Amino acid sequence: MPKTLVELKSGELARVVTIMGGKGATLRLAAHGIVPGVVIEKIGNLTGGPVVLKIGQTQVAIGRGLAGKVMVEDLTSEDNGK
Amino acid sequence: MKRILLVGNPNVGKSVLFSKLTGVNVCVSNYPGTTVEYTHGFRLVEGGEIEIIDVPGIYSLEPCSKAEEVAACMLERADVVINVVDATNLERNLFLTTQLLETKIPIVVALNIWDETKHKGIDIDVDKLSAILGVPVIPTSARSGMGLDRLLASLKHAKVVGAKPLTTAERWQRIGEIVRSVQRISHRHHTFLERLQDASIHPIGGYLVALLVVGAAFGLVRLVGESIVNHVMDPLFQNLYMPLIARIDRALEAYPLLHDLVVGRRINDAIDFIQSFGVISTGLYVELVMVLPYVVAFYLVLGLLEDIGYLPRVAVLLDGFMHMLGLHGYSVVPTLLGLGCNVPALLATRILESKRERFIVATMISIAVPCTALQAMVFGLLGPFGMRYVAAVYVVLFGVWVVLGLIMRLFTKGFIPALLMEIPPYRAPYLTTLVMKFRIRTLGFLKEALPVVLIGIAVINFIYSLGIIDNIARFTSPVITRILGLPDEAVVAIVVGFLRKDVGVGMLAPLNLSVKQLIVGCSTLAMFFPCIATFTLLFKELGLVDTLKAIAIMVVTALIVGGLVNLLL
Numbered sequence: 193m194p195k196t197l198v199e200l201k202s203g204e205l206a207r208v209v210t211i212m213g214g215k216g217a218t219l220r221l222a223a224h225g226i227v228p229g230v231v232i233e234k235i236g237n238l239t240g241g242p243v244v245l246k247i248g249q250t251q252v253a254i255g256r257g258l259a260g261k262v263m264v265e266d267l268t269s270e271d272n273g274k
Numbered sequence: 275m276k277r278i279l280l281v282g283n284p285n286v287g288k289s290v291l292f293s294k295l296t297g298v299n300v301c302v303s304n305y306p307g308t309t310v311e312y313t314h315g316f317r318l319v320e321g322g323e324i325e326i327i328d329v330p331g332i333y334s335l336e337p338c339s340k341a342e343e344v345a346a347c348m349l350e351r352a353d354v355v356i357n358v359v360d361a362t363n364l365e366r367n368l369f370l371t372t373q374l375l376e377t378k379i380p381i382v383v384a385l386n387i388w389d390e391t392k393h394k395g396i397d398i399d400v401d402k403l404s405a406i407l408g409v410p411v412i413p414t415s416a417r418s419g420m421g422l423d424r425l426l427a428s429l430k431h432a433k434v435v436g437a438k439p440l441t442t443a444e445r446w447q448r449i450g451e452i453v454r455s456v457q458r459i460s461h462r463h464h465t466f467l468e469r470l471q472d473a474s475i476h477p478i479g480g481y482l483v484a485l486l487v488v489g490a491a492f493g494l495v496r497l498v499g500e501s502i503v504n505h506v507m508d509p510l511f512q513n514l515y516m517p518l519i520a521r522i523d524r525a526l527e528a529y530p531l532l533h534d535l536v537v538g539r540r541i542n543d544a545i546d547f548i549q550s551f552g553v554i555s556t557g558l559y560v561e562l563v564m565v566l567p568y569v570v571a572f573y574l575v576l577g578l579l580e581d582i583g584y585l586p587r588v589a590v591l592l593d594g595f596m597h598m599l600g601l602h603g604y605s606v607v608p609t610l611l612g613l614g615c616n617v618p619a620l621l622a623t624r625i626l627e628s629k630r631e632r633f634i635v636a637t638m639i640s641i642a643v644p645c646t647a648l649q650a651m652v653f654g655l656l657g658p659f660g661m662r663y664v665a666a667v668y669v670v671l672f673g674v675w676v677v678l679g680l681i682m683r684l685f686t687k688g689f690i691p692a693l694l695m696e697i698p699p700y701r702a703p704y705l706t707t708l709v710m711k712f713r714i715r716t717l718g719f720l721k722e723a724l725p726v727v728l729i730g731i732a733v734i735n736f737i738y739s740l741g742i743i744d745n746i747a748r749f750t751s752p753v754i755t756r757i758l759g760l761p762d763e764a765v766v767a768i769v770v771g772f773l774r775k776d777v778g779v780g781m782l783a784p785l786n787l788s789v790k791q792l793i794v795g796c797s798t799l800a801m802f803f804p805c806i807a808t809f810t811l812l813f814k815e816l817g818l819v820d821t822l823k824a825i826a827i828m829v830v831t832a833l834i835v836g837g838l839v840n841l842l843l
């Protein structure tokens with residue numbers, strides 16, 4: 193089941209499935225390497241604030257609104273056999 | 275002359291590489307027709323001089339912000355591009371690299387921050403990468419200077435690849451293939467710096483770290499500033515400069531007009547550095563003794579925080595809070611700069627993406643963010659009565675800042691662009707760039723402030739002698755006395771505040787104000803009309819209509835809040 197980056201828990205690995213945004217949002221995210229197919233790790237979640245991800249060797253902070261548009265599939269839960 | 279462009283993502287050590295390649299002879303220029311700045315310098319290579327240009331950091335050639343648009347335009351005038359790549363972060367950086375390879379410009383890749391790949395357990399096959407990309411790839415470490423000679427020598431082997439354009443999805447797929455075939459990462463334990471990195475954006479720990487950092491920064495600025503004032507500048511002025519002033523004071527006795535202009539009026543039969551208000555007495559003392567030490571201290575601490583890479587973390591931490599004010603986290607950075615001087619702060623608002631956001635941040639900064647010069651004077655004036663009174667001014671201004679944000683969010687249309695930013699790893703500060711930045715900023719302050727202060731004081735003294743001030747004071751008396759509870763003459767301070775806020779606050783000193791009046795005076799002065807340098811820039815950045823709007827908001831805010839503080843205290 194795809195979920196958004198906001199719903200993903202900290203410390204979990206996930207693969208980006210789609211971006212439910214316009215061209216501008218997609219382009220901005222793409223320049224930071226957030227495109228369908230890429231595996232990311234969620235590092236943190238500030239209350240009411242941005243989501244922090246690790247992509248490759250970089251940490252990226254994504255505002256909550258934008259993070260809600262990035263759909264991912266959870267790789268950690270699948271590993272647990274859920 | 276050949277024109278070499280340094281192109282790369284933000285935070286890849288491009289500026290350090292640039293300063294190593296060009297040395298000290300660099301200038302900052304505006305790209306024609308825009309307000310985006312770039313630095314350029316020169317270097318001799320094999321007998322010929324080349325021009326090296328440091329292009330603003332970009333993630334992609336498809337422009338998303340003004341800086342990226344400019345970078346894309348600048349490419350058209352390049353003879354060779356040095357693509358600066360962060361070797362510890364190959365995958366993300368190759369996005370821009372693969373785009374550059376599709377242009378018609380000869381490319382060389384500098385694989386920078388090479389020295390850190392070892393600590394990070396990253397192993398890159400450079401020859402293989404060069405073969406795959408089809409251009410020279412040179413490992414460099416700008417800080418130590420490693421690889422720079424090889425990089426310059428490789429310029430003549432720069433190649434146009436003219437690769438087939440890819441879609442975004444194809445591009446990332448291609449990058450994945452490249453990275454898999456040239457890079458090996460061995461697993462290793464988290465270093466201390468990385469733990470600290472995680473702590474500084476932790477939901478609870480992050481705020482604790484931020485409080486500690488801000489507290490320490492503030493304390494350090496005060497400590498350094500105060501030490502310079504008390505142990506260097508003030509003794510210097512009192513012991514060495516005062517005798518000279520005393521002689522000039524006596525020499526000019528016969529020419530009262532000139533006397534008052536140059537050394538000012540006598541207070542208790544002698545010239546007083548703070549109250550006399552002469553060009554070479556109070557003018558120099560305020561700027562060089564009361565203000566400059568704090569400006570120096572602020573820029574030292576700010577440069578350190580910038581170089582370590584802490585500021586983006588504050589932006590991330592405060593993003594949620596800033597959204598309540600209709601802004602996103604990155605607006606924190608210009609705002610923090612504003613605590614030094616509003617001028618560079620307004621310049622920094624250019625990185626914000628929407629016009630609406632730039633307007634809100636610029637207005638909030640010019641009203642409610644006191645610059646170091648102003649703060650130093652507030653400390654000087656209110657400090658002797660007790661720190662809680664100084665704190666009162668800060669509380670008032672912070673309250674105004676929050677309320678203004680809330681109100682402007684309601685009244686300006688437009689959405690809040692989402693935060694999206696890289697959080698760079700902490701890096702040890704690099705002395706050479708630290709010193710370079712510090713020098714540019716401090717000299718910039720002196721060049722900006724000193725002439726305005728000296729000329730301003732001369733003009734005010736002149737107007738005083740003509741009696742115009744009394745007329746203005748009579749005219750504005752109802753507002754100043756009834757609303758703000760200040761004596762009529764305080765209007766002079768407000769008028770002078772238009773030239774320089776620090777001098778404006780300084781003019782409250784001889785008025786024998788009560789603590790309450792000082793708090794009202796200081797906070798009103800801080801909010802009222804921006805100083806002339808800020809005003810000019812505001813006009814350039816926002817245009818006429820928005821500047822007028824901003825000024826209207828300022829005047830109204832200053833009167834309402836000043837009046838309220840007067841009523842409530």
